[in-house]
Structures are given as structure tokens and as C-alpha cells.
Amino acid sequence: MEINQILQTDLLDILFEGRNKSYGAYELRKTYNRRMTKALAIMASLCLLLIGGYTLAGRSGKSAMAMITPTDPTLTDVNIPEKHVEPPPAPKLPPVKSIAFVIPRIVKNIEVRPDEVPPTVDDMETAKIGIKSVDGIADGDIVAPPSGDGVSKGIVEAPKVDSSKYVFIGVQIESNYPGGTPAWQRFIGKTWHTPEEAIAKEVSGTVVVQFIVDREGNVSDVQAISGPPELTGEAIRVIKKSGRWNPGIQNGRPVNSYKKQPITVKLENE
Secondary structure, eight states, rough: OOHHHTSSOOOOOOOHSSSSSSGGGHHHHHHHHHHHHHHHHHHHHHHHHHHHHHHHHHHOOOEEEEEOOOOEEEEEEEEOOOOOOOOOOOOOOOOBBBBEEEOOOOOOOOGOOEEEEOOOHHHHHHHHHESSSSOOOOOOOOOOOOSSSSSTTTTTOOOOOOOGOEEEESSOOOOOOOTTTHHHEEEHHOOOOHHHHHHHTTTOEEEEEEEOOOSOOOOOEEEESSOHHHHHHHHHHHHHTTTOOOEEEEETTEEEEEEEEEEEEETTOH
């Protein structure tokens, strides 16, 4: 290459002077700046498109967050008719044989009246001594009640109340979610999904859900008794998914009890 052409020639042409330019390296280096500029332009366009789409979505859509409002549950009385058990009639026992007491007197045989004849020794062994003579069962045939078992014959034990058939209004220790209020709040936060209808209508408020926690801690009879209709279905789903609870305690025993749990839903932009 001539000296006067060096200043007017590209550096790449100088490097590849006398070399095989059709091999590929020359073409790659020749078009490097153009390809880099094109790649940067495409990347910038994609970033702007994503940012614009996210901004538009944020303006049109709204999210919601469920919060727990810990309150004391209100229990509902459930009236279950009691069965009246009639005690069996007391058994009728025949009278016990008794012999009238006779004051002994020494008299002649002809002066003794028939009703004053003293009883024989054999008669006295099978009868009681009383005011008058009564014909009945022999005294030796009467069987005394067994001793030591604390149960007397002929006495009917009062029917026992089966607590499994009752839902208690008030209990000494109320049913609660394992782990307490913090664990319950974490469960609600992970499980709750605000319905699209509620988000579109910007519905917020408090749903009160009533359910039964039985003696085993199982949840049943779940129903929403108040709150926006757009949120009640999700509230029922969350309570049914809550798993096993700690049952209420009455007189040291687990019992069935009603529980009312409010769930408050508030839009984040409110």
C-alpha cells in the first residue's frame, strides 16, 4: 500500500492487507459496529415495550389484600330436644312371714286360746317377730343387696348426657387455630385470593363466617352470615381449607362449639 493512501484507508483494511478477506474474520469485524447498534436498538425497544405494558396494566388493574380482625367469637345456641326416660316401676315384693309376739303365761292347757298358742321353734326360724301374724315368704328366702358395689337394686340411674350431640354456646376455653392469632394471620395471607369480580368492582369490606369446631378439631357447617357477596365464596373456601383446629374445652373435656370469624378485605389503593 502506498504511503499517501494510509491516511485515507480504514484501519481494518490496513490489518488485512495481503490477507484472505473472504475467510470471514474480515466481514465480522467490518460489520461489528452496525450489528452492535442494531442489537442495542432492539433491546431498548423491548425494555420500553415492557415498561409501557406494566404501566398500563397498573392503571387498569387493582390488587387487594386480606387482613384479619381478631374479635371475640359469638356462639349460637342450638336447641336439641332432650329425651325423657321413664323409670321402671318398683318391683312389688310379697310380704315377709311374721309371728305376733305373745307374752308367755303359765296357765293350764284348757285355758289357752287358739290365738295365744306360742309358736314352735321351727316356725320362729323362718319368720320375724312382729305385732301380728302375717302369712308370706319365709324370712330366710330374702336376699340382701350386694355390698360394696355402690349400686342398690330397684334404683334407676339418671340418664347420662352425651356431649357429642350438643354444640355449646359458651365454653371455658374457646377453640383456636394452632399457633394462635399470628399463625392464623399468616395462613389467611397465604391462602386468600381476592376474586376478579371484587377487584373489578373495587369491593372491600368484612365477611363474617360461622362454622363448627367439633371435639376432634374438624371444621364443618361453614357458612357466611354477612358481608359483600363478591367476597363470601372466597371466605368460605379459606375457612374450609384451614385444616384441624384446637377444640373448645368445657369441664376439662373437648366439646363441639360454634365460632364466628370476621375476615376484612381492603384494597391496597384505598
